[in-house]
Amino acid sequence: MASIITKKILDEPELYLIRVNDDEIKYFEATWYIPEGITYNSYLMKLDNAIVLFDTVKKEYAEMFLEELRKIVDLEEITHIIIHHTEPDHTGALSKVLEANGYRAKVLGTAFARNLLEGFYGSEIVKNFQVVKDGEELKIGGKTFRFITVPWLHWPDTMITYVVEDKLIFSCDAGGGYSIPRGIDDSNEDVVKEYLPYVTKYVVTVIGHYHKYIVQNIKKLKKLGIIDNAKMILPGHGLIWRKNPKRIFEHYERIGAGVPEKDKVLVIYDSMYGFVEERMKVVIDELKRLGKKPIVYRFTDRENPAIADILGEVPTAEAIIIGASTFEADIHPRIRYTLFEILDKANYEKPVLIIGAFGWGGVAGRKIETLIARSKFDHVATIESRGRPTEEDREKIREAIKALF
Ligand SMILES: Cc1cc2nc3c(=O)[nH]c(=O)nc-3n(C[C@H](O)[C@H](O)[C@H](O)COP(=O)(O)O)c2cc1C
Numbered sequence: 001m002a003s004i005i006t007k008k009i010l011d012e013p014e015l016y017l018i019r020v021n022d023d024e025i026k027y028f029e030a031t032w033y034i035p036e037g038i039t040y041n042s043y044l045m046k047l048d049n050a051i052v053l054f055d056t057v058k059k060e061y062a063e064m065f066l067e068e069l070r071k072i073v074d075l076e077e078i079t080h081i082i083i084h085h086t087e088p089d090h091t092g093a094l095s096k097v098l099e100a101n102g103y104r105a106k107v108l109g110t111a112f113a114r115n116l117l118e119g120f121y122g123s124e125i126v127k128n129f130q131v132v133k134d135g136e137e138l139k140i141g142g143k144t145f146r147f148i149t150v151p152w153l154h155w156p157d158t159m160i161t162y163v164v165e166d167k168l169i170f171s172c173d174a175g176g177g178y179s180i181p182r183g184i185d186d187s188n189e190d191v192v193k194e195y196l197p198y199v200t201k202y203v204v205t206v207i208g209h210y211h212k213y214i215v216q217n218i219k220k221l222k223k224l225g226i227i228d229n230a231k232m233i234l235p236g237h238g239l240i241w242r243k244n245p246k247r248i249f250e251h252y253e254r255i256g257a258g259v260p261e262k263d264k265v266l267v268i269y270d271s272m273y274g275f276v277e278e279r280m281k282v283v284i285d286e287l288k289r290l291g292k293k294p295i296v297y298r299f300t301d302r303e304n305p306a307i308a309d310i311l312g313e314v315p316t317a318e319a320i321i322i323g324a325s326t327f328e329a330d331i332h333p334r335i336r337y338t339l340f341e342i343l344d345k346a347n348y349e350k351p352v353l354i355i356g357a358f359g360w361g362g363v364a365g366r367k368i369e370t371l372i373a374r375s376k377f378d379h380v381a382t383i384e385s386r387g388r389p390t391e392e393d394r395e396k397i398r399e400a401i402k403a404l405f
Pocket of ligand 1: 270271272273275277328329330358361363386387
């Protein structure tokens with residue numbers, strides 16, 4: 001069952017985290033399998049003559065959220081609600097918050113956010129909306145709030161807020177990750193280590209399609225000098241970064257650039273009756289002989305790994321090896337879909353080796369090769385043959401693997 005926690009995270013300014021731990025979700029955005037769950041983080045800041053709420057939570061948890069907020073604030077006293085990004089996992093509870101607030105609060109966001117909110121929730125929600133522009137500063141409760149747009153991270157509406165005097169970055173989706181971390185911030189290294197692979201999975205599945213904007217927007221924030229100076233980075237999902245705030249954006253940058261982990265090789269294949277698998281055993285043995293660390297995902301009559309997990313492995317792989325059978329004159333459907341998502345979400349300059357098996361006419365290998373040739377990936381070789389692999393096929397596979405590195 002989902003739960004909610006409130007933690008005071010700063011005394012000056014008085015700042016609270018209100019975090020829904022959603023362990024009920026199965027498929028984020030109705031697509032990405034996340035048995036690890038996700039959190040929705042909202043923040044409340046109490047200032048002289050102003051109370052500011054940063055984002056809300058998913059609609060399903062609106063009542064729980066209001067109840068929790070009431071423990072720390074009279075809802076009618078909220079003066080400003082900052083909307084960084086209108087995706088309903090952060091805005092689903094906004095209508096209820098505004099109702100309870102008597103529509104007293106000013107809602108702040110980009111012009112894009114205003115239009116999206118109106119489209120999602122009706123005109124009532126934007127009747128007290130104030131559009132803020134890139135770089136604009138507002139004095140609220142004696143503090144300077146600077147709004148910086150980070151378009152396509154990962155919607156056109158997205159912005160972050162920088163509280164100048166306190167060097168706080170409220171970053172919503174940017175800096176977020178999947179899972180329900182055991183802590184609330186990065187103070188425990190074990191918790192961080194456990195969490196970072198879920199950040200990678202989140203970035204690729206959610207922002208991956210726009211990954212060039214990760215690099216672009218982080219460059220923009222760096223140029224403004226706010227990342228180096230940040231005292232805290234407060235995302236809309238997962239851990240807060242206060243011990244080493246820069247670390248999360250450095251991690252994002254590494255994902256954006258596809259920096260590999262030494263010796264990690266991603267191996268993905270389907271095998272209906274074992275012939276592709278025989279080839280992939282040669283692949284895995286040869287990789288191990290070369291001191292590589294194969295990470296293997298296979299689609300068989302017993303296994304159906306989550307595409308989201310496979311996507312999360314791509315940025316940190318040194319090379320990728322795809323094994324596929326020909327299926328109705330095409331690529332096996334599981335590999336076809338996996339490849340489609342990889343090319344859409346995790347398109348990197350990495351070497352790819354293709355291994356294929358067919359019955360009466362090889363098609364899968366050729367089709368994969370065509371798709372890879374049109375992508376950023378570097379096609380190294382395609383080794384495709386009929387039925388069970390011969391000794392000659394095995395030798396070709398071993399040679400091709402050596403050529404990968
Ligand atoms: C549903 C199905 C469709 C297939 N379609 C083709 C095809 O269009 N062309 C072909 O050459 N072989 C086709 N085959 C044969 C497989 O590609 C071949 O047996 C291959 O070795 C399967 O590898 P696996 O044993 O790892 O699944 C098909 C097999 C199945 C079960």
